[in-house]
Amino acid sequence: EAGVAQSPRYKIIEKRQSVAFWCNPISGHATLYWYQQILGQGPKLLIQFQNNGVVDDSQLPKDRFSAERLKGVDSTLKIQPAKLEDSAVYLCASSLEAGLRNEQFFGPGTRLTVL
Amino acid sequence: AQKVTQAQTEISVVEKEDVTLDCVYETRDTTYYLFWYKQPPSGELVFLIRRNSFDEQNEISGRYSWNFQKSTSSFNFTITASQVVDSAVYFCALRSDSWGKLQFGAGTQVVVTP
Numbered sequence: 001e002a003g004v005a006q007s008p009r010y011k012i013i014e015k016r017q018s019v020a021f022w023c024n025p026i027s028g029h030a031t032l033y034w035y036q037q038i039l040g041q042g043p044k045l046l047i048q049f050q051n052n053g054v055v056d057d058s059q060l061p062k063d064r065f066s067a068e069r070l071k072g073v074d075s076t077l078k079i080q081p082a083k084l085e086d087s088a089v090y091l092c093a094s095s096l097e098a099g100l101r102n103e104q105f106f107g108p109g110t111r112l113t114v115l
Numbered sequence: 116a117q118k119v120t121q122a123q124t125e126i127s128v129v130e131k132e133d134v135t136l137d138c139v140y141e142t143r144d145t146t147y148y149l150f151w152y153k154q155p156p157s158g159e160l161v162f163l164i165r166r167n168s169f170d171e172q173n174e175i176s177g178r179y180s181w182n183f184q185k186s187t188s189s190f191n192f193t194i195t196a197s198q199v200v201d202s203a204v205y206f207c208a209l210r211s212d213s214w215g216k217l218q219f220g221a222g223t224q225v226v227v228t229p
Contacts (some may be wrong), residue, residue: 006123031215042119042219044210054198055214089158098215100167106160 002026004107006092012113018080021110024095025073032069034077034089035103043091047077050098087114092113116204117142119209121220136223138207141188144168147211148184149190154222155203163205165223166190196226 005024013019025032030051035043048056048063052072058065058081064083069075089109095102118141120207128134140149151163164176166183170218182191194201204222 008121033217035203040221042208044219045216048214048216050214056212057217091160093160095215096228100146100210100215102215103162103165104215104217105162108157108159109160 004092004094006090006107006110007038008110009108010111010113012115013082014115015084016070017080017114018078019082020076020078021090021092021112023075023077023092025075025092026105029094029096029105030072031095031098031102032075033093033095034067034075037089037091037109039088040087044091046077048098055098082112084114087112101104116176117209117211117218118189118210119207119218121207122187122224122225124221125224128197128225129225130229134197134201134225134227135158136192136194136207136225137194137207138190139188140190140209142170142211144211147209149207151190151192152208152211152219153203154206159193160206164192171207172194172199192223195207197225199227201225202227 034046034047037043039055046060049069066079091109093104093109120139140194147168149166153161198205206222207220209218
């Protein structure tokens with residue numbers, strides 16, 4: 001079974017530029033998560049989708065970050081415009097359903113460097 | 116509010132030594148799950164173990180074991196007879212939100228030298 005796919009793996013941009021990340025979850029997984037992991041810290045949830053609806057985006061900086069999951073399958077996360085402090089690894093994860101018991105499977109992440 | 120504290124920033128051991136990672140958590144929920152994840156240099160988070168709040172039985176799985184104590188809100192993790200391949204960052208995480216949101220600790224870097 002294929003795991004969670006993310007692209008690109010690495011991205012370097014200058015501040016004030018825009019960037020987009022793509023995630024394809026495990027087939028059949030209804031729940032998709034985007035996490036931000038700053039160097040030396042644990043991942044922090046940015047947004048959670050249940051199918052194509054948002055169930056938690058309380059920690060998403062909505063003035064510059066946006067995410068969508070239009071058909072309830074793959075998802076894109078966009079930053080516009082980027083700031084230096086956005087340098088981090090962006091992890092996508094998916095689970096069969098939301099809820100306490102369901103294990104989250106993580107992708108390899110996209111490492112973003114903002115210069 | 117949920118909080119996970121991993122006080123150890125880095126632990127260095129020589130191969131075959133045991134390594135114990137500490138994790139202390141805070142939650143007001145009575146039903147929750149605790150997890151340990153491993154993040155090798157490749158960056159992908161790998162699920163290791165999961166424990167629910169109603170089961171304090173401590174177990175061993177291969178070289179991994181864990182000690183869950185609700186009285187002290189601790190969920191410690193031990194690697195027995197460490198190997199170089201165990202070198203990674205280890206994260207403790209808590210899930211008590213009904214939607215499944217994971218709250219991670221800051222991680223502990225484990226360095227195993229030959």
